[in-house]
Amino acid sequence: MFAGSEIRTTPFHKMHVDxxxxxxxxxxxxxxxxxxxxxKKEHSHTRERAGLFDVSHMGQxxxxxxxxxxxxxxxxxVDIIDLPLMKTRYALFTTENGGVMDDLMxxxxxxxxxxxxxxxxxxxSDFEHLQHHLSSSCELELYDDLALLALQGPKAVKVxxxxxxxxxxxxxxxxxxxxxxxxxxxVTRSGYTGEDGFEISVSAQDAESLASIMxxxxxxxxxxxxxxxxxxxxxxxxxxxxxxxxxxxxxESSLNWALSKVRRLGGEREGNYLGDNIILDxxxxxxxxxxxxxxxxxxxxxxxxxxxxxxxxxxxxxxxSGGFGPTLNKPISIxxxxxxxxxxQSKLFALVREKKIAVEIVKLPFVKHNYYRG
Amino acid sequence: xxxxxxxxHEWVDAKEDGLxxxxxxxxxxxxxxxxxxxxxxxxxxxxxxxxNISVIESVKAASDLVAPVSGSIIEVNSRLEDEPEIVTEDSxxxxxxxxxxxxxxxxxxxxxxxxxxxxxxxx
Numbered sequence: 023m024f025a026g027s028e029i030r031t032t033p034f035h036k037m038h039v040d041x042x043x044x045x046x047x048x049x050x051x052x053x054x055x056x057x058x059x060x061x062k063k064e065h066s067h068t069r070e071r072a073g074l075f076d077v078s079h080m081g082q083x084x085x086x087x088x089x090x091x092x093x094x095x096x097x098x099x100v101d102i103i104d105l106p107l108m109k110t111r112y113a114l115f116t117t118e119n120g121g122v123m124d125d126l127m128x129x130x131x132x133x134x135x136x137x138x139x140x141x142x143x144x145x146x147s148d149f150e151h152l153q154h155h156l157s158s159s160c161e162l163e164l165y166d167d168l169a170l171l172a173l174q175g176p177k178a179v180k181v182x183x184x185x186x187x188x189x190x191x192x193x194x195x196x197x198x199x200x201x202x203x204x205x206x207x208x209v210t211r212s213g214y215t216g217e218d219g220f221e222i223s224v225s226a227q228d229a230e231s232l233a234s235i236m237x238x239x240x241x242x243x244x245x246x247x248x249x250x251x252x253x254x255x256x257x258x259x260x261x262x263x264x265x266x267x268x269x270x271x272x273x274e275s276s277l278n279w280a281l282s283k284v285r286r287l288g289g290e291r292e293g294n295y296l297g298d299n300i301i302l303d304x305x306x307x308x309x310x311x312x313x314x315x316x317x318x319x320x321x322x323x324x325x326x327x328x329x330x331x332x333x334x335x336x337x338x339x340x341x342x343s344g345g346f347g348p349t350l351n352k353p354i355s356i357x358x359x360x361x362x363x364x365x366x367q368s369k370l371f372a373l374v375r376e377k378k379i380a381v382e383i384v385k386l387p388f389v390k391h392n393y394y395r396g
Numbered sequence: 397x398x399x400x401x402x403x404x405h406e407w408v409d410a411k412e413d414g415l416x417x418x419x420x421x422x423x424x425x426x427x428x429x430x431x432x433x434x435x436x437x438x439x440x441x442x443x444x445x446x447x448n449i450s451v452i453e454s455v456k457a458a459s460d461l462v463a464p465v466s467g468s469i470i471e472v473n474s475r476l477e478d479e480p481e482i483v484t485e486d487s488x489x490x491x492x493x494x495x496x497x498x499x500x501x502x503x504x505x506x507x508x509x510x511x512x513x514x515x516x517x518x519x
Contacts, residue, residue, distance in 0.1 A: 044429075055456070056429055060429055060430045061429050061430050061454075061455040061456065062430040062432075062455060063430075065455075248429065248455060248456050249455075251456075252455055321432070321433050321477070321478075322433050322435065322453070323432060323433055323453050323458070325457075325458065345432075345455060345456070346432040346433070346453070346455050348455070353432075353433070375435075375451065
């Protein structure tokens, strides 16, 4: 369905071009990387007011059938069976080797039906993975007629509740079906910026109207993929292909918080997902590597791929994501380090263009999350 | 004296005595987006046409500044180290990068004039 090399566009494509966006190919789609405002101002606009993101390139799927919840549980190390109605949970598709093939959001829509949002670059392989393992027990649909908007920032709730007052009572990681000016929307209070905000799933044909309603509010600006990345980096959120990949387990990617208790050793439904023996062992005994935050000294960004060395010049890890944090106004990085160094007080260095930059290990996130928990 | 342009989107402003001021064009700074860091060479360094002399970092990526001429670097705009946004605000003026004493002034003839550069970036 998504095969072929032809570049795809989202239902907002014309709006982006009209808004003066710089369009780039991303995961098979032509997407806005920035608008005339520029990445730094788009970033701070989202932190201070409300940013509107087109994330329609992401995969939206529905898994349904009597066994949908237990079926999905067999592919993720997360409690899905007890996921309450209209609640959303972060999950990971694991591999036989305990690696991560994608991360995703799962919402329980009720009536044995789950709504999944997966990464754009992984949606075909995720769909095949689900089909391969679950098609005998559930029905699976990959929507190609849905758009996805994210409205993020401290003013997001005000903007959205002007049209749908009931969203005000929603807490972080809950979902609601609402009407916004006669447009049917599935709203989750979630996002990828560390700010309060919403993701809104809407039919492709209503997409432009919905975006226009949001943009009519002075608090709202289009925000591109460039600022989306700097926002998630400051929020310390993992990006597939950077902090997450098939060669590293969720434990090695410091995502223990996402591994539900009932699926751990001694839990009511322990294991029984791909790679469970490896992941459960690492949860008990630790892993060889971990993902941590790094603050480089000075102003030079330390980007993905930069080698991290100990005081004696031995390689002990590498940067998985790095750049500049506009809110902190300094460079920030996330790195994968050998576990024995993640608590060490010894001096560490990043190599950038053969220069040694001193780096300090810090707790993630770099910028405090502002989720609304009620 | 007039300003010349390179295919790598630098401007070269020829002053007297074989001295040139070098910066990046407005087109280049627009393409790069918000700059967050500029790594400059040191005064006294030699530069050779076609070789990397500086690194310009935007929020998204790092790009090389390639020497448009050869010579010795006599001054660098060290203000850029703390305020890279000057390049975004005034790339053709206050946002200059380096001053070079040319070792081969004939290299200037290989650069484009404004008209040629404008049609070059329209392609």
